[in-house]
Amino acid sequence: MVYSVKTFNNINQIGLKELGNKFQIDGDKADNPDAYIIRSQNLHDVDFPSNLKAIARAGAGTNNIPIDQATEAGIVVFNTPGANANAVKEAVLASILMSARDYIGANAWVNTLTGDDVPKQVEAGKKQFAGTEVSKKTLGVIGLGAIGGRIANYAQRLGMEVYGYDPYVSIDTAWNISHHVKRVDDLKVIFENCDYITIHVPLTDQTRHTFDSAAFAQMKKDTVIINFARGELVDNAALFDAIEAGVVKRYFTDFGTEELLNKDKITVFPHVGGSTEEAELNCAIMAGKEIRQFMETGEITNSVNFPNVHQALTAPYRITLINKNVPNIVAKISTAVSDLGINIDNIINRSKGDFAYTLLDLDESDKDKIDQLVTNFENSDNIVRVRLITK
Template identity: 55%
Template sequence: MYQIKTFNAIAPEGMARFEAENYAIDQGENPDGIILRSQKLHDYAFPESVLGVARAGAGTNNIPVEALTEKGIVVFNTPGANANAVKELVVATLLLSVRPILQGANWVQSLTGGNLEEVAEANKKQFAGHELEGKRLGVIGLGSIGAMVANDAYRLGMEVMGYDPYVSVDTAWTISRRVKRAQQIEDIFTTCDFITIHVPLTDATRNLIGEKEIAMMKPTTRVFNFARGEIVDTDAILKAIENEELGGFTTDFADEKLLHNPKILVLPHLGASTEEAEINCAKMAARTLKRFLETGVIKRSVNFPTVEMSFQSPYRITIIHNNVPNMVGQISTEVAKLGINIENMVNRGRGDYAYTLIDVSETDETKMVRVKRHLAGKENVVRVRTIKNAEVFNEWI
């Protein structure tokens, strides 16, 4: 039976995927897997039993990914599961940025007297705004969210320009052919009326928008940050708005310095805060973690390569190892020494680490214990598992 530890409240629709006969939830001190949302785990003492960590969300800044990679712990996220929720909020704030809807609604609430309709009609001009149609939107990052924002903005009548040198083939197929491609990010900064950012936080994207980038923009340009707070230099934004060098800023990350400025809209991290998004993220996180524990398949990992292979043998050996030459040969030789026949095998690398799956036609559990011990003792091997395919195993014996 697998042990699962949860942090935060995970939607029950997701947790239901861990059937009671095979999984125990929050019942032990040595979990095989962890599933969480926003809990910070940088100070958490991970038990040696932990094989995988799944975040019900896209960002993994609350997880010590590098340290877990060194321990051979696979970290998963749920890209795209909350994309529609974030996209809808971005579109909503685009509309709010050109139409003073909130200001008008609040003003009406303050009115008193019997001639309210006449007063409202006589004073509505103070809340006149602009239209998005015909304006140019720049989308930096064309992943699941950015692609959806680009498509919907085009449907609103906007000219849309996207920049993403790493866009995946799958995502590229979903983007409207009418979304123009920026050859370099400067094209976004110099030509767009609105700029929205949808990239992960890395050393390369930290302060992606700063004084230099703002200086390229029109003084009327409005910037939207629904990615991560640190991607935009807050001080540079404030300085530009004070000097009337930027039209406005909208962010989903609360910062006291940004409050009480009429040209800045600060939201309390509402991007993925819908019931549907929480359910979708929980389902995807649970499904991904469950599949990894039961079959060793890695998909949607932020620290190890995607490795998928149909599991049709009695046993599977999984090896996390350093991505160095001749590891596959050494592993195969070690398995063969014990007289174990390899039926299928796949190896993938990612950076300094690699992952190998080996399916074997072996039913002798003693041999499997020995091969695990031998492989685990080899240089450059980080972690070894043997997974029994109970259904197939019973057919073989």
């Protein structure tokens, strides 16, 4: 069986080789593909084709994908957490250094000089760009995931005192964070104590405008805010007031809007934090592996709308089910199998929110029985999508 994959944006071709020879890459021309692989393409106004089973976002953020709509259609959405973490880490560290020394302003100023005495003008005017060192300064990291954890570790190696806030940090991530990073359970501690604050959390109703007027009111003078996560995490109106009041010394962001451009003390980059050759390759490789694993085995890794599910395929047939998370659904699935005299070799069911995912491995040689079971599932209430995978 050959699977069709439609790609949006410029997906690294070396990374797409991870799909293997069972996949046909149709660029952006496929009308009814099995899977999408995208980067920044906005899918909110796109009608999903009936055959679409998976979307892989070659990056961490998925705000460009209508997650609820995809879930209700039985489409598994993947992202690639950590694939561009090193690139974003370096961009944030560079922003810290640039804000401490105002390299951007210094470069702009020196390029205005003219005449044979430029060296003298440089010596006379350079004091305005003396800046400070980052060693011994405090950095607050909000969100200690793949990106935030790396930033915390490397900033500590630069001699900074680092505070970290993340009530949801995973055990695996926590093990990789230096014991020198001071974990706090209240954002107020970071707002009140840090010279630099960088944020690395997804945009949700709870995190929107993390930096609002109340947050800025708790900060000390000349705080530097760095935002390479999502623009909406900062209330721009409150930010402008904080800059005017001298609370915010500099604001660095990777998310440009018209109201942020050409503003004193605001530096805007064109969403390039994760745009390195290495990161784009890593993201494409991870996205390709996720799609290949899901299409060939039904297993799920790094989905944002369905749970991770892994189970070795040893039976002749595997049926995957995306079903509504309702009482007795597993019992009903098992009954449907037994009614046809089919033996269950293995079954695993994992839920996430209002939906669940089931891998059903069947020890049966009669293909007609398997086909009938698939039909029965397709006609069942509370089952959204059915797939049949053969060993």
